[in-house]
Amino acid sequence: MIDRPIGYQATPDPVAIAELDPEQWLHMYEQMSKIRAFEEAANELYTSARMPGLTHLYIGEEAVAVGVCEALRQDDYITSTHRGHGHCLAKGATLDRMFAELLGKAAGYCRGKGGSMHIADQDTGNLGANAIVGGSAGIATGAALSIKMRGSDQVAVCFFGDGALGQGLFYESANMAQLWKLPVIYVCENNQYNEYTHNSETAAGTLTGRAEAFGIHTVSVDGQDVRAVYSVMSELVARARRGEGPAFLLCHTYRFHGHHVGDIDRSYYRSKEEEQWWREGRDPLKLLAGWLQEQGMEAAIFARIDEAVRREVEAAVQFALDAPYPDASEVDRHVYA
Amino acid sequence: MIDRPIGYQATPDPVAIAELDPEQWLHMYEQMSKIRAFEEAANELYTSARMPGLTHLYIGEEAVAVGVCEALRQDDYITSTHRGHGHCLAKGATLDRMFAELLGKAAGYCRGKGGSMHIADQDTGNLGANAIVGGSAGIATGAALSIKMRGSDQVAVCFFGDGALGQGLFYESANMAQLWKLPVIYVCENNQYNEYTHNSETAAGTLTGRAEAFGIHTVSVDGQDVRAVYSVMSELVARARRGEGPAFLLCHTYRFHGHHVGDIDRSYYRSKEEEQWWREGRDPLKLLAGWLQEQGMEAAIFARIDEAVRREVEAAVQFALDAPYPDASEVDRHVYA
Amino acid sequence: MSMREPQFSLAVKNPGVREITFAEAVREAIAEEMRRDPRVFVIGEDVAEAGTVFKVLKGMVDEFGPQRIIDSPISEAGIAGIGVGAAMTGMRPIVDIMFGDFITLTMDQMVNQAAKTHYMSGGKLKVPMVLRTTMGATRRSAAQHSQSLHAWLSHVPGLKVVIPSTPYDAKGLMKAAIRDENPVAIFEDKMSYQLKGPVPTTEYVLPIGVADVKRTGEDVTIVATSSMVQVALKAAEILAESGISAEVVDPRSTAPLDKQTLIESAKKTSRAIVVDEGYQSYGVTAEIAAVIADGAFYYLDAPVKRLGAMDVPIPFSPPLEDLTVPTPAALVDLAKSLCGKV
């Protein structure tokens, strides 16, 4: 049987949506398109053996990062994951420095020292991707505590996968977030898989129950629908800014590609049909473009955006390929501040 | 305001209770009396400076250990806590070897090497007290996995305090217990305090919600009423033996003394009135004795039991005081098996 | 104290210096820094009204309130993680881990997060946090409440590790740790909390990474950490009676380690013993001994000797527990045999 998104959220509040002008939806489309193109280029860099190591593609999940980050300010914080390129771009990072990081070049966001799984960008509030599954639950919660202590109205967003709910740290952090009413929003990207294992084999009970246990406000949303994600997230952010405490947003989504770029034969853990169902029926870019066309937008605009984005990506890749590696003297710099 | 036990369980199923003959209730009284007398003697050993280190008294919580362990077989497993004397005795340990352990003597259950916080007794299925709060959630769950793999019909019981729900390990373990339908029963002894802090300051949401999140069968019970604990626990044990998976039993209880024997001035974290309310109104020994008298049992019998127990305890203390310390050569034995 | 009794305290001899306990020194350091810098806060189990189980922070919540002296749930990993996140975003958390044995639970946050963030971000993010915890045995607390696990964190690049031995060092180094831009772990010996020593009334901060010669000597260098400094000083007194002059050097921090001072002392005396309360194997004594054996090789008249805790889980039984820790007597024996005076 083909999986269907569970917890599908009805179309978001039309009033909230009406307030956005079409340009803003187009901007979100562009952001999603940029992530898609970035990831395709990353995949290509890997398969052509021009990228060191492995990387985890976000393709298929773009609406989550974009819907969430569009509801944030630049000075709001996010923590990200091993599958973090989408979060990073959605929060405002630039393509060239990201590619440079993926290639280990000095021009990268982390001077090439972090790589794909550790991109951080202080300027856009990105406290860093984390290669420890669930490892940033405490960090995001701590950022929220810091916000509260400093009397700021920022919020902190913790992105993590469904698999990260296997880690005890989440529960320790969520408990404190609720006790102290911290402005942190836990965004669970439920793409159903923990590497090569479906979460029906790794998660008992319900995913939302794990936050509800602590009395945390919890919402589920169709993570393929950027309008739904954006709309719900905007409410949760407003709530957090008002001092009403943490929230848990469960986004039902799907990764269209393998767990990482090297995960090609996936038949032992999921079927081609299942993948196809999602790619064809639940592609977040197609869904948004389709809806905007229903609202009267001309079809050609999306192709134009895609094309412009592709050129940007190409230039950024070239920049990264041409960029120098860090000097050998960098190796023991930044161990201590 | 004086705290009252929340989640009070209605009088347990009279049918189940009717099946127990009065001798069995008397036996439970005797077990509770033994724990009480043991702990009073331990306190006395401490205050008279004849016991090394500190120890955590179980006084006030006797109905939990006894109600739970009476529903178990000798070959069922328990894991215990820093407040573990009650569990250990209720599971069948003898007074003399326990006192010997508390005094660090070679005749102790662990040859004096474990001490109060680490008493283990393989013969009665006690896998050991644990001085890491929440540290045994995995061990009990692993014992249950072992039971299931070996095809046995034992059960494993994990005792822990309300404070232990702060530890992520519990959630990791509970998830797997439910996924794999393991015969483990998590017994949460909610005495309201984590050392010197009330759990209203450390626990958000509900305590039962933390197990329900994983779909675990959850029951709350008045932990001062040994009949209620025994009755509910018997059902949970039967359920686990039938292969129906884990359960979570929340026992509302109270420690009548300090967090440990040295915790004398408690006024900064709880009132004398609160303590008195529990001691006078919710003493598990008085409650059982009162009910048995209502059933027609003569009052003198309880005094006779208490007196016999006291003599046993005195003899056991003397045994322990007279027993030799382990030989110096023991110090590096048992590092490796 | 009666007015007639002679007053031997340093406070009288040196104006501006009083004798206070190690615990008081720690409290003073944290309180002063909290007054100075609103970003500093404490989070831990029973740190507020209870003032920690060792009562080191007693009374601080009255001055700073429960918003800055924060009682947490029993969630060591969680509070370490919260510390990292707060430090990355402008605060200066002091995460209080009651017993050093519980740092096991914080290792991922300390090692994979706190220690690496600055480097992995190419120098952009910083984690100026303090992990405050304890070490030391002989409190009859058994195997899970008695360990000295500072070697682990010393092994991890990106972390600093401080192990003060006196009230003076405890105060000056705690203040330095709080002001440091990096994650710093401080291990306080539980048995030292009541140790008294002179501490100036005026403000001072000690640099992290500078060893202190606690006693000068000519015949043998004893490198001692934390409570082992007192053990070494006692041993040195006894050794003096046998005509052996021992120099006692306290590294004060294991990371960074002031190799130069240790090596110079060993070169001078031509003999060295390293004493530390962590398990001996793969512990702090190994690194320090290896550093000295290498750096002072051509000056040494005898092998560098090590005295750590016995490689056994720490037993509860008092007579056994006492066998596991380095003592002045054991140190004296070792020094005598090293100096050819047995």
Place this chain on the structure above:
Amino acid sequence: MSMREPQFSLAVKNPGVREITFAEAVREAIAEEMRRDPRVFVIGEDVAEAGTVFKVLKGMVDEFGPQRIIDSPISEAGIAGIGVGAAMTGMRPIVDIMFGDFITLTMDQMVNQAAKTHYMSGGKLKVPMVLRTTMGATRRSAAQHSQSLHAWLSHVPGLKVVIPSTPYDAKGLMKAAIRDENPVAIFEDKMSYQLKGPVPTTEYVLPIGVADVKRTGEDVTIVATSSMVQVALKAAEILAESGISAEVVDPRSTAPLDKQTLIESAKKTSRAIVVDEGYQSYGVTAEIAAVIADGAFYYLDAPVKRLGAMDVPIPFSPPLEDLTVPTPAALVDLAKSLCGKV
């Protein structure tokens, strides 16, 4: 392979011996033990159908079923704890921790529980479990997926720590670890999985705690662990060209450590270098260097030298990462200067 091609494999030269990879050796060991002993099982993330991310256990679930090759949630602490409990009650779990960096999450269960249970229970309870994990850098996996943290567990009494370097050792020591009555941690080098070497077809088990001289020599002893054995062997070849005869000794386990063999070798050659892929400071090189510097003191012509990983979080950028690990070239330079041949 065509029938006409010459067959150089050891399998032909020595009947009963074939060349298999390190990964195959590990798989064979576990499979054999699982056939022999129904109490043995594996638990870990993606160990079943995926056969681990390194494919080491590929296919095993087909033979043993998902009840004995158990896919777990991403819960390192939880599965370590479950391993301890299962081991205490009659099973022989192999807990699979994908990357050695994640043992941070299991430290409480390994150190405060597994390691201490036997001792704390006065010898009554036992924890015969295996913690199987990885080590080693240069896979471009960055700071949280490249560490070699075996020094930590080696520091803890009650644990055994095995670090095999060849397919032969990997198989024989894995079997020993599974049969051991104690908790044993095995660190497998990720870059070694494809290393081929001769392995007998017949059953064998190697003792834990016995070093192996991988190459005999006269001028300098190189103590090398895990993948550093190959680095040392390469260095030895190059050194031979300069007339320096290096002996390569592989401890094979850090706890227990076969001190005698290491010291004897150093006494013979009068020079020693210790190379290991963990961070250098407070790492495995420290203990081994300290042991040799002490035990062979009167035989040594030069200080014992250490070569560990650079004390930095492991960088992603390939040219930087390559600088952090010991290489044959660095080892050759060190050995030459030690032997006075620069």
